Amino acid sequence: MPAETSAHERVTVIEPPAGWRLLNWREMWGYRELLWVLATRDVKVRYKQTVLGAAWAILRPLLTMAIFTVIFGRLAKVPSDGYPYSIFVYAGLLPWTFFASAVSASGQSLVGSAPLVSKVYFPRLFIPLSSIGSGLADLLVSTVILLLMMVWYRVGWTPRLAATIPLLALLIVLSLAVGTILSAATVAYRDFTHITPFIVQIWMYATPVVFPLSLVPQRWRWVMYVNPMTGVIEGFRSAFLGRPFDWVALGSSTSAALVLMAAGASYFGRVERRFADII
Amino acid sequence: MTTSAIVVESLGKEYAVGVAERQNTTFYDVVSDWVRAPLERIRKFAGRVEEADRFWALRDVSFDVAEGEAIGVIGRNGAGKSTLLKILSRITAPTVGRATIRGRLASLLEVGTGFHPELTGRENIYLNGAIMGMTRREVIEKFDEIVAFAGVEQFIDTPVKRYSSGMYVRLAFAVAAHLEADVLVVDEVLAVGDAAFQRKSLSKMSDVAKRGRTVLLVSHNLGAIRNLCTRTLVFESGTLRFAGDVTEGLALYERSFASAGAGFEHTQFRGPLAEHVRFDSLVFRQADKIVDIVDPLLPATIELRGHATQTFPTVDLKIGLFRDGVFVASCHDTPAEARMSEGEFTSRFEFAADVFRPGRYMIGMGAVAAVGTWVWGQDVVAFDVSENRGGRSADRSEGLIGLPYRSERVQ
Numbered sequence: 032m033p034a035e036t037s038a039h040e041r042v043t044v045i046e047p048p049a050g051w052r053l054l055n056w057r058e059m060w061g062y063r064e065l066l067w068v069l070a071t072r073d074v075k076v077r078y079k080q081t082v083l084g085a086a087w088a089i090l091r092p093l094l095t096m097a098i099f100t101v102i103f104g105r106l107a108k109v110p111s112d113g114y115p116y117s118i119f120v121y122a123g124l125l126p127w128t129f130f131a132s133a134v135s136a137s138g139q140s141l142v143g144s145a146p147l148v149s150k151v152y153f154p155r156l157f158i159p160l161s162s163i164g165s166g167l168a169d170l171l172v173s174t175v176i177l178l179l180m181m182v183w184y185r186v187g188w189t190p191r192l193a194a195t196i197p198l199l200a201l202l203i204v205l206s207l208a209v210g211t212i213l214s215a216a217t218v219a220y221r222d223f224t225h226i227t228p229f230i231v232q233i234w235m236y237a238t239p240v241v242f243p244l245s246l247v248p249q250r251w252r253w254v255m256y257v258n259p260m261t262g263v264i265e266g267f268r269s270a271f272l273g274r275p276f277d278w279v280a281l282g283s284s285t286s287a288a289l290v291l292m293a294a295g296a297s298y299f300g301r302v303e304r305r306f307a308d309i310i
Numbered sequence: 311m312t313t314s315a316i317v318v319e320s321l322g323k324e325y326a327v328g329v330a331e332r333q334n335t336t337f338y339d340v341v342s343d344w345v346r347a348p349l350e351r352i353r354k355f356a357g358r359v360e361e362a363d364r365f366w367a368l369r370d371v372s373f374d375v376a377e378g379e380a381i382g383v384i385g386r387n388g389a390g391k392s393t394l395l396k397i398l399s400r401i402t403a404p405t406v407g408r409a410t411i412r413g414r415l416a417s418l419l420e421v422g423t424g425f426h427p428e429l430t431g432r433e434n435i436y437l438n439g440a441i442m443g444m445t446r447r448e449v450i451e452k453f454d455e456i457v458a459f460a461g462v463e464q465f466i467d468t469p470v471k472r473y474s475s476g477m478y479v480r481l482a483f484a485v486a487a488h489l490e491a492d493v494l495v496v497d498e499v500l501a502v503g504d505a506a507f508q509r510k511s512l513s514k515m516s517d518v519a520k521r522g523r524t525v526l527l528v529s530h531n532l533g534a535i536r537n538l539c540t541r542t543l544v545f546e547s548g549t550l551r552f553a554g555d556v557t558e559g560l561a562l563y564e565r566s567f568a569s570a571g572a573g574f575e576h577t578q579f580r581g582p583l584a585e586h587v588r589f590d591s592l593v594f595r596q597a598d599k600i601v602d603i604v605d606p607l608l609p610a611t612i613e614l615r616g617h618a619t620q621t622f623p624t625v626d627l628k629i630g631l632f633r634d635g636v637f638v639a640s641c642h643d644t645p646a647e648a649r650m651s652e653g654e655f656t657s658r659f660e661f662a663a664d665v666f667r668p669g670r671y672m673i674g675m676g677a678v679a680a681v682g683t684w685v686w687g688q689d690v691v692a693f694d695v696s697e698n699r700g701g702r703s704a705d706r707s708e709g710l711i712g713l714p715y716r717s718e719r720v721q
Contacts (some may be wrong), residue, residue: 041412041413041414042409042410042411042412043400043401043411043415044408044409044410044411045397045398045400045404045408045409045410045411046403046404046407046408047403047404047405047406047407048403054554062443064440064445064446065440065441065443068436068437068440068441069437069440072426072429072433072437075428075429075433076426076428076429078427079469080428088393146420146423146424147423147441148401149401150401150419150420150423151399151402151417151419151420151423151424151441151442152399152417153441175328251558303402304402305395305403306402307402308325308402
C-alpha cells in the first residue's frame with residue numbers, strides 16, 4: 032500500500048443530523064483555500080464583458096452620491112451637520128452600499144449555487160461568506176475615492192481614520208450574520224427572494240444614511256439605536272469626518288452583531304444538511 | 311488487505327415529496343388555485359407532512375467495501391444509486407443508519423461542477439480543483455498533466471465559454487481524474503466525450519483502481535463496469551438486491567429489464583385516467599435483444615407494456631421524447647385514436663438507424679381517452695445512446711435527433 036494512504040488516515044462517519052449542530056471549524060479551516068478561490072472568482076467575473084470594466088467600481092458610488100446630493104441635499108434640503116452634503120452622504124453610503132450588496136448577494140448565494148450544493152460537498156457556509164468578496168473590493172475602491180474627495184472638499188484627514196479598520200470588521204460581521212440567515216431562509220422559503228429587497232430598502236431609511244442622526248427627535252432616538260446599522264454608519268462617518276464617536280450606538284451595534292452572528296451560525300448549521308434535498 | 315474502506319450499516323433515506331399539484335383546466339380553477347395554494351402551503355408549513363407524502367429512496371442498505379476494491383453500482387433509474395452516492399459524498403444526510411469512510415473521499419457526481427463560463431481554462435482548473443477539495447499546491451503540481459490530458463494547451467487562457475462542448479468536458483474530466491483520494495466515488499461521468507476520450511478516461515479509471523484506490527462507480531455503461539470492477543452492487547427500488555460477482559450482478563440487472571414486474575412506479579403518473587390506463591414497463595430492443603444502451607447505428611424498437619382496467623372506445627396513446635429538457639417529438643402507437651380493450655396491451659415504436667444521437671434522452675408517456683380524460687407521466691424512463699461510431703468517419707450531424715433525409719450535391 033502506498034505511503035500516502037496512511038498519511039490521509041482519517042475516518043468520516045456519516046449519520047443522520049442530530050438537532051442543533053455547531054459549525055465544524057476544523058473542517059472549515061481545512062477548506063480555507065476554497066473560500067479564497069470562491070471570493071476571488073466573483074471579483075474576477077464581476078466586470079467581465081463590460082465596456083468600462085473596473086471603472087464601474089468608481090462610477091457607481093459617484094453616481095449614487097450625485098443622485099442623493101441632488102435629491103436630498105439640494106431639493107429636500109436635508110441638513111448634514113455642517114459638512115458638504117456630498118461628503119456627508121458619501122461617508123454614510125460607503126458602508127451602507129457594502130451592507131446592502133453583501134446582504135442581497137449572500138441572501139441569494141445559496142439558491143444561486145444550487146448546482147454546486149447538489150453535486151459536491153464542502154462547508155456550505157462558504158457560499159454566503161464568499162459572496163461578499165466583490166462587495167469588499169468595491170468598498171476599498173470607494174474608500175480611496177472618498178479620501179480623495181475629502182482633499183478636494185478640504186475636509187482634513189484625522190487620526191480617527193484608523194477607526195475604520197475595526198469598524199470594517201464590525202460591518203463585515205453584521206453583514207455576514209444577516210446575509211447568512213437570509214441565505215438559509217431563502218433556500219427553504221423562496222419568498223425571501225422577494226422580501227429581501229424590501230428589507231434592505233426599508234432598512235436604509237431606518238438608518239441615518241442620507242440624513243444625520245441629529246435630525247431624529249430625542250424621544251425617537253432609541254428606535255435608531257435598536258438598529259445595529261446606526262452605530263456602524265455613524266461610526267464610519269465620525270471616523271471619516273473626524274467627529275467624536277457615539278459610544279452608545281457603537282456598543283449596541285457590536286453586541287447586536289455578535290448575537291446575530293451566533294444566531295446565524297447555529298440556524299445555518301441546523302438547516303445546512305437539508306439544503307441538497309430542498310434546494 | 312482486510313481493512314474496510316467503506317462500511318455502510320442499515321442506511322436509509324426518506325424524502326418528503328410534494329403532493330401532486332392539481333391540474334388546472336378552467337380559468338376558475340386557475341384563479342381559485344392562486345388563492346388556495348398559498349393558504350395550503352401555510353397550513354402544511356404549520357403542520358407535519360403526512361405519511362403518504364413520504365417515500366424511501368433508500369432503505370436498509372448495508373454493505374462493506376474493502377480497501378482497493380473497485381465496486382460497480384448498477385440498478386435502474388430511481389433504484390437508489392444516486393441517493394447512495396449523495397449520502398456517501400455528504401451532499402445529503404441519511405435519515406437512518408450510518409456510513410463510515412476510511413481515508414479521503416472524492417466524489418465525482420458531475421464533471422465541471424462549479425466551472426464558470428467567464429473564467430479561462432486556467433482559472434477554472436484552480437476553481438474546480440478547490441471545489442473538489444484539492445489544495446492549491448496539489449493543483450499546481452498536477453497542472454501540466456491536467457492540461458495535457460485534456461489536450462487544451464492552446465486555449466488554456468481562453469474563457470471556457472468559447473470552448474467546444476468536447477473541450478469543456480475533457481478539461482472538466484481531466485481535473486477530476488487527477489484528484490488524489492483514497493476513495494473515489496464516480497457517477498456516470500464516463501459517458502462523456504467522444505469514443506477516444508472515453509477510452510482514455512476508462513484507462514485512467516483503471517489506473518486509479520490498480521494503484522490500490524477504492525473506487526465506487528455508478529454507470530449504465532455495463533462494459534465499463536465489466537472491465538473495471540471487481541464486484542457489483544445491484545439496487546432495485548431503494549434496496550440492495552445483490553452484492554457480489556460482476557457477471558452474476560450484470561446478468562441479474564439485465565434480466566430485471568425483461569421482467570414485467572420491475573416496472574414503473576405508478577406515482578409517476580398523473581391525471582384522471584391514471585387508475586385506468588396503467589403503464590408497466592418499457593424496453594429497448596435492438597437486433598432482437600433487449601438493450602440497456604442504445605446503439606445509434608442500429609434500428610431500435612421501443613416496447614411499452616401496460617394494462618387497461620376497462621375498455622375505451624378511443625384512446626390516443628403516445629410517448630414523448632425529451633432531450634436536454636426540449637420536447638423533441640411525440641410518437642403515437644396507432645395512426646388515429648383507436649379502441650383499447652380491457653386487459654394488457656403492448657405498444658411498439660420502431661425507429662430507423664441514426665435517429666437517436668449519442669447522449670441521454672428522457673421518455674414521458676401517456677394516453678388520452680376523451681377531452682379532459684388523460685394520464686401522463688413525465689420523465690418516466692431515461693435512456694442513453696452510445697457514442698459508437700462503428701469505425702465510421704466522424705458523424706458531422708448535430709442536433710437533438712437525426713432526421714431521415716436524402717441529399718445530393720449538383721454542380
